[in-house]
Amino acid sequence: MGETQEGETLLEVVTSLGTLLLGQAETLLSSLLRPWVAYQLGIALVVFLAAALLRRVLGPRIREWMGTREGWPKWRMRVLVVAHQRLRAIFFVVLVWLVVWFMREVxxxxxxxxxxxxxxxxxxxxxxxFATRLIRSLFLRRMVRYGASIYVTLYILGVVDEAAELLDAAAVSFGEMRISALLIVQGVVIIGCLLALARFVTVTTSSRVQSNEDISPSMRVLIVKVVQIVFYAIAFYAGVRALGIDLTGLAVLSGAIGVGLGFGLQKVVSNLVSGVIILLDKSIKPGDVISLGDTFGWIQTLGARYASVVTRDGREYLIPNEDLITGQVVNWSHSNEFVRLDIYFGTSYGCDPHSVRKLAIEAAKSVERVLSSRPPVCHIVGFGDSSVDYILRFWITDPTGGLTNIRGNVYLALWDTFKENDISIPFPQREVRLLDRDGQQDDGT
Known part of the structure; x- marks a missing residue:
């Protein structure tokens, strides 16, 4: 019985509103047939054509002028780009207000x-x-733009109450909660505007935090993440409360959903917690050079779920934060930027080992990236089957510049130095002898 009455009420509201809107449409149509209304519409059309002509003539010139503004801030250039895209509308607004002012005077x-x-x-x-350009999400921006445009149109035309009554009549009820089309429209606009405001505040705060050199890189990332979570949560909560939705009715449902999500998102939660731990203990921070298994590169960004590691060949690996906590990670620049590298080589037994060590150290010093403040050292590590084996150790401070290339440069310096000083590098040699059927050596005749 309640459903029937609710259906009859909705039908009556829609019928009455339809009759009202039809009557207003007839009044508007009859008013358009009046001479002074028709010529105003004609003037508006002429103004629109004039604005389009100005856009065609002045648009390219304004575009060229924008190209010369190289030193301007990015936000100002973005405003110019948006304004350039809406030049026809801007010209139309300016011209039509001039016409209105002139006609009201005469x-x-x-x-x-x-x-x-x-x-x-x-x-x-x-x-x-212009206001909705602050919203980064394209879908949310369009929703807020269309909703706000419809609202201001209805408000200016004076039919907000009628439209609100029609939208409010289209509703469904879940217990004590009633959701109408009007509530959905208001929610999209209000929450969208609040999220856009929260994004503006977080971006401004993030830029200031990132430019503060007194804060460590890991703490900057942590502060930015906390600010984003707090402001977005406040914006969403304020939007829901502004719509008059009682969140206590959703407590049981949200608890059940939370339990299900807890089992399904264990890895995600683990990565989130691991990311917070990494930021707090500062074991890894943006710019550090790390190696994890076969992956060697530097940390570009630390996200809430993963760390972005860029290798020397341009590949970007997204490593889950949990792997950085539980796995064995080599941080080449954790406490300082000094990195020691070792290379092995051997010389023949006929070469003086004292001279070999001295020449090897001089060769390593001649390489550009090798530190002279921490001079290289060379030691004998063993006597092999055909060579005396050495280890050459040297230090660098720029592991982001690559490790393989610096090792290669040191090997080249050793080759050139040994060649100039007649130091021989042994290599495996084999002697092949040919025997005849009787087991005698074949003399080749």
Missing amino acids: TWPSRSYVLGIIATLATAWLLVV
């Missing part, structure tokens, strides 16, 4: 009433476009 206000409404609508739509 004739009766009723002769420019329609033009005033058109100018107000065009201005409101243009302001909505």
Whole structure:
């Protein structure tokens, strides 16, 4: 019985609103047939064509002028780009308001009433476009833009109450909770605007935190993440409360959903917690050079779920934070930037080992990236089957420049130095002898 009455009430509301809107449409149509309304529409059309002509003539020149503004901040250039994309609308708003002002000065206000409404609508739509550019998400931006444009249009035309009553009539109920189309529209607009404001605040705060050299890189990332979570949570909560939705009714449902998500998102939660631990203990920070298994590179960014590691060949690995906590990670620049590298080589037994060590150290010093403040050292590590084996150790401070290439440069320096000083590097040699069928050596005749 309740459902029948609710259905009849909805039908009555829709019927009455439809009759009202139909009557207003007939009134509007009849008013458009009046001479002074028709010529105002004609003037608006002429102004629109003039704005389009100005856009065609001045648009390329303004674009060229924008190309010369190299030293301007990015936010100012973005405003210019958006304004350039809306030049026709801007010209139309300026021209139509000039026409309205002129007509109000020389004739009766009723002769420019329609033009005033058109100018107000065009201005409101243009302001909505500029305001919604703060929203980063394309889908959310379009939703807020269309919703705000529809609202200001209804408000300027004076039919907000009728439209709100129609949207509120289209509703469904879940127990004590009632969700209507009006509530959904209001929610999209309000929450979208609050999220856009939260994003603006977080971006501004993040830029200031990132530019503060007194804060360590890991703490900068942690502060930025905390600020983002706090402001976005406040924006969402404030938006829901502004709509009048009681969150206590969702407590049981959210608890059940939370239990299910807890089992399904164990890895995700583990990575999130591991990311917080990494940021707090500062074991890994952006810019560090690490090696994890076969992956060698430097940390580009630390995310909430993974760390971005860029290798020398340009590949970007997204390593889960849990692997950085539980796995064995070599941080080449954890406490300082000094990195020691070892290379092995051998010389023949006929070469003086004292001279070999001295020449090897001089060869390593001649390489550009090898530190002279921490001089290289060379030691004998064993006597092999055909060579005396050595280890050459040297230090660098720029592991991001690569390890394989510096080792290769040191090997080349050793080769050149040994060649100039007649130091021979042994290599395996084999002697092949040919025997005849009787087991005698074949003399080749």
